[in-house]
Amino acid sequence: MVSLWGSKNNDDDQPQEEHDGDGAQATASEPQPNRSSEDTNERSRLLPPKRQNRGQGYLSPDDPAVSPYNLWSVRALRWFEVLFLMITCLWWVLLFISIFVSPPLFNSRGSGFFDVAYTTLTIGNILTALLFFATPSTAMSVLSMAVSVLLLINMIIILAVPRIRLEEGWIGIASVTWAALIGLYNVLTNKTVKWGKAEEEERLTGRTETRRSLREWCAVFTATFLMSLYVVIVVLFTAVLVIRSRDASLAPPGTRYLVDGDQYAIHFACVGNQTYYTDGKPKPTVLLEGGYMPVEDGFEDWVYEAWANKTIDRYCYWDRPGIAWSENAPSPHSAGMSADAISEALAVAGEEGPWILVSAGIGSIYSRVFSARHPRDIRGMMFIDGLHEDLLYRVANPGRGFILWGRGIISPLGLDRLAGALFKGRTKEDRVFGKSSYQGGKFIKNKLQENLVANSLTKNEVVTARNIQAPKVPLVVITSGVHLKKDKDWERKQEDLTKVTEKLLAWDVVKGAPSEEIWRTAEGRKVLEKRLGELYKAAASKE
Known part of the structure; x- marks a missing residue:
């Protein structure tokens, strides 16, 4: 009985001899130099021999198994990101409610809209990091660092100006500090995922992948756009705080x-x-x-x-x-x-x-x-x-x-106040009790x-x-x-x-x-x- 792989009974395991025209013997295992495709039979090898110099066992870079999520450190960072998102959303809900009904210890002597603005920015920052977690980029790291530095400047202004510190209270200070820390955490996460991605590619494919697919480029561009938008928003926050610092210098008549x-x-x-x-x-x-x-x-x-x-x-x-x-x-x-x-x-x-x-x-x-x-x-x-x-x-x-x-929610951006100060000559008197108040x-x-x-x-x-x-x-x-x-x-x-x-x-x-x-x-x-x-x-x- 002939098997599928070209062997018969045990006797067929022995080398078969063939005679050519000159009576010379040749074994079946010796290659025939001029054998044509018609000579292929049931004993021919179906799979080509493995080539050791081609990297035996390596995966394609596009294989789903090539992922930074294979590393426990990367997975842990993502779990913490999700946890931070849950905490921030809960904090946002409390701040939102406090605008309409102030819970105990949640009254802000200021408007409370800055607290909501910082927390909303934090939620956006975390969601961006989660959505583009597996596609880290240098631009994202740089922009996240810029957001964090600007938020730290916001925190310094709030703490340094007594009137603003009193109006924002512990709630505003906690909100801006948390926003700054989340920005720094995202920088750390982005760098860690980038390292883990390179580590897994080298281990599973034999080299670090330097190319990006169209899908990855779209993700990088989208993340860069969102982070650039966050930078602009924080710049506006900072400018409004500077104006508020100037307005705080106007002493009340009573x-x-x-x-x-x-x-x-x-x-x-x-x-x-x-x-x-x-x-x-x-x-x-x-x-x-x-x-x-x-x-x-x-x-x-x-x-x-x-x-x-x-x-x-x-x-x-x-x-x-x-x-x-x-x-x-x-x-x-x-x-x-x-x-x-x-x-x-x-x-x-x-x-x-x-x-x-x-x-x-x-x-x-x-x-x-x-x-x-x-x-x-x-x-x-x-x-x-x-x-x-x-x-x-x-x-x-x-x-x-x-x-x-709606006006209150966007008021921390100060679009009208900044325009008035820069282009219309509005003074601190205008903003505190005048037409721009x-x-x-x-x-x-x-x-x-x-x-x-x-x-x-x-x-x-x-x-x-x-x-x-x-x-x-x-x-x-x-x-x-x-x-x-x-x-x-x-x-x-x-x-x-x-x-x-x-x-x-x-x-x-x-x-x-x-x-x-x-x-x-x-x-x-x-x-x-x-x-x-x-x-x-x-x-x-x-x-």
């Missing part, structure tokens, strides 16, 4: 007072000295409550003129949490919480009133809540284009809240906090305040004529504000005056000072 268990500080200032009537009782002090923008952005100017003209003897003002020189409060934060904050600051400052409350826009909501909580200390109220509680739903609009949240993260968070509770907590508080408002408090309502023309509901609501107390002194409509900024026109300033003087005299007669 004093910051810690409130709410020392969780944050609010800015409070006064102009003029306390004066007294002949019987020794203190004269009332005007207390300003700003509207959408800070008090210092023009609103205080006409009151200063009234003080300089001796229309009033003294006035004070404060910045709500997140506005101008005040720090951000924990979330959620309502009008009643702001009223408690200024009440505590007044007590710490030794200010006892009595008060004439002058407010603009949404500030009228805050003044009414404050008035209801201090009924014996209020000698008069003035609403300048004041917001009615029935219109708070406009402040609480979900679309507006989403836009505020709305671009800051603290301001945005203040407006987001207003948005979240305007139609719930704040509305309930102001409705309650109206029910317990002292009825004999002198009241002045001044309305923008421009606003009346633009908003049909505004006139009806302004008329209702004249009934907050039973003692209305005047309701003036100033034609041509802008909404919530009646003091921007000469006629507006004239009417405001006149009515404030009347409130002052009414308070004196009441005494």
Whole structure:
């Protein structure tokens, strides 16, 4: 029986002899020099002989077995990368929640948006490292190192500037430090994987592969693009921190007072000295409550003129949490919480009133809540284009809240602030309390906090305040004529504000005056000072 491999029985294992024409013998094992392909038979070798000089047993570089994952050190680094991603995502969730509801010890006196920005960058950095883990490159190492160095510079700026260090707190310091460490870890990982890849290629293929496939080149280019983007982002973070450092050098005109268990500080200032009537009782002090923008952005100017003209003897003002020189409060934060904050600051400052409350826009909501909580200390109220509680739903609009949240998330990039500083000549005064103050993260968070509770907590508080408002408090309502023309509901609501107390002194409509900024026109300033003087005299007669 003939086997498949060309052998018969045991006898066939012996060499077979063949005779040529000359009778010479030749064994079957000897090669035949002129044998043609037709001479191939069942005894012919099917596989070519192995060539030892070709590298017996080596794999192709494209073989899936040629992988740096064969090394336990490389696998361990990747496991740690996944672990770091899980920790960072958990931290990001906590920071995201703290913007809306601050957990214990998670309140940031600053906006909290920088913390989220650093953590988001860290997540992107880790995901990039994981996606392109097996295709290390020199460009990726260099860019990762650049990100880490810039983040370390960010950390140094935060720690070196007392105001920024206080606003960012331990949460911001921890976030930027973690981001920098992850960048350094990625540099180490990239170099280790590069070494492991070369090690395995030499062991399994006999040489180190210097070529890259199209797929690998696409991965390298994508990773390089992403890392370059991260470098640009961190450069913007650094530039914004430099601007914040400059702004921190602008000293407040008043004093910051810690409130709410020392969780944050609010800015409070006064102009003029306390004066007294002949019987020794203190004269009332005007207390300003700003509207959408800070008090210092023009609103205080006409009151200063009234003080300089001796229309009033003294006035004070404060910045709500997140506005101008005040720090951000924990979330959620309502009008009643702001009223408690200024009440505590007044007590710490030794200010006892009595008060004439002058407010603009949404500030009228805050003044009414404050008035209801201090009924014996209020000698008069003035609403300048004041917001009615029935219109708070406009402040609480979900679309507006989403836009505020989006602006807050990208605020650490400082695209508008940097452009203003570089090309428009914006000063630190503009950014702290002026026209550009709305671009800051603290301001945005203040407006987001207003948005979240305007139609719930704040509305309930102001409705309650109206029910317990002292009825004999002198009241002045001044309305923008421009606003009346633009908003049909505004006139009806302004008329209702004249009934907050039973003692209305005047309701003036100033034609041509802008909404919530009646003091921007000469006629507006004239009417405001006149009515404030009347409130002052009414308070004196009441005494």
